[in-house]
Amino acid sequence: MNQVDYLRISLIDRCNFRCQYCMPDSAEIDYILRQDLLTHQELLTLLREVFIPVGFTRFRLTGGEPLLHPGAVELVRAIANQPETKDLSMTTNGFLLSQKAQALYDAGLRRINISLDSLEPETFDKIVGSRGRSRWLQVWEGIQTAYRVGFDPLKLNVVVMPGVNDGEVLDLAALSIDRHWHVRFIEFMPIGNNELFGDRGWIPSAELRQQIRARWGLTESQVCGNGPADVFQIPGAKGTLGFISQMSECFCDRCNRMRLSADGWIRPCLLNESGQIDLKTALREGVSTLELRDRLSELLALKPEINFKERNSGATGAYTRTMSQIGG
Ligand code: SAM
Ligand code: SF4
Secondary structure: OOOOOEEEEEOOOOOOOOOOOOOOOOOOOOOOOHHHOOOHHHHHHHHHHHHOOOOOOEEEEEOOOHHHOOOHHHHHHHHHOOOOOOEEEEEEOOOOHHHHHHHHHHOOOOEEEEEOOOOOHHHHHHHHOOOOOOOHHHHHHHHHHHHHHOOOOEEEEEEEOOOOOHHHHHHHHHHHHHOOEEEEEEEOOOOOOHHHHOOOOOOOHHHHHHHHHHHHOOEEOOOOOOOOOEEEEOOOOOOOEEEEOOOOOOOHHHOOEEEEOOOOEEEOEOOEOOOOEEHHHHHHOOOOHHHHHHHHHHHHHHHHHHOOOOOOOOOOOOOOOOHHHHOO
């Protein structure tokens, strides 16, 4: 069985963007109430006394927008200083990075993924729901700041949507040529916006690779991650190109992760809602962390059964939580 040692932690379900594919304006989102959010101390207790003892050593902070969490830098420091931590990273929309990149780096964060779905300010602003005030430049400056500060690897996440940003695949791929930037193309999933997803809202990674191969050539990269991305490289490029193909390929058998929501639910599979456990309520009701370890170990044993198995190309799922709520 694949070792499950990677926890994606959603710090907060709120966001300063409303990306069309994640939190469209039309979506009514029930935000987690403040008192239901895991506190700083509860999160650290769960990590130190439950997740680490059962074998989790790699952590990613995400959201919602993790940099909206007032304690984000302190959490980075605490997790980075935990001796068992082998890897710590963050996924952010980059809007607050110009201000926060240095503090995050100083607290011990080294790896960062920044979402960048377009290089065209107008398209970008449309995607992220800018409501009249352009956000593109501030995100671009955030990326540059993170690069200057020294984040490595610095990855740029692109969700490719037909008719929205699929015309920019080559321009986005080109960002990996001169800089140590790793661009990751993610197939659009039917979570968050079924309308935009439509009948077939995603483009298979293989088609993107074909486009890129025709322009520059493409080789399989030696720098292979241990996540779901298939990693390639434009010959001679400094960075790499990753393809996350959860719609066209099935990588459930190599899934190494679970997700912890900002209100303390542990979720074994992104695409299957069963099996979730409410760790926060149990903790608040006085259930011992030893008992919670047992519950988590049982869930880990069940994960291969819970993992999503069928690729249903283009079917829209009835997900009750968006990526911003799950911790994408
Ligand atoms: N706010 C941060 C950000 O945007 O990077 C972190 C949270 S966001 C939910 C994490 C990742 O999920 C982003 O890279 C985003 O593009 C991706 N995502 C959100 N909704 C998605 C969808 N329906 N299909 C594919 N990826 C999605
Ligand atoms: Fe916010 Fe990230 Fe979702 Fe966009 S993808 S709305 S930035 S949580």
